[in-house]
Amino acid sequence: MTRTARVEPITEESRDAVMVSGWRVVDVTDPNLPQEISRHDNEPEAIRAARAYEHETSLEPGSPPDDTQDYDASDTQGGKNLL
Numbered sequence: 001m002t003r004t005a006r007v008e009p010i011t012e013e014s015r016d017a018v019m020v021s022g023w024r025v026v027d028v029t030d031p032n033l034p035q036e037i038s039r040h041d042n043e044p045e046a047i048r049a050a051r052a053y054e055h056e057t058s059l060e061p062g063s064p065p066d067d068t069q070d071y072d073a074s075d076t077q078g079g080k081n082l083l
Helices: 043-058
Strands: 005-013 018-027 035-040
Touching: 005 043, 018 043, 035 043
Parallel strands: none
Antiparallel strands: 005 018, 018 035
């Protein structure tokens, strides 16, 4: 089953500021039951992990193709450098 992942910041709040301490990849296939998949030090790394996670699940038998709607349509790889 093809899954949907979201990248979101890990924040820490203080009196004066909100600090981003990292990034997490969350499986939001079921919006009522989000599940954290991984944590990363920077956003580009988290985005790559989310794309790879979505791509891997699309390869399972009976899964619909990977949805690349948030990627650059002019890129034939859909922004994914998985090879």
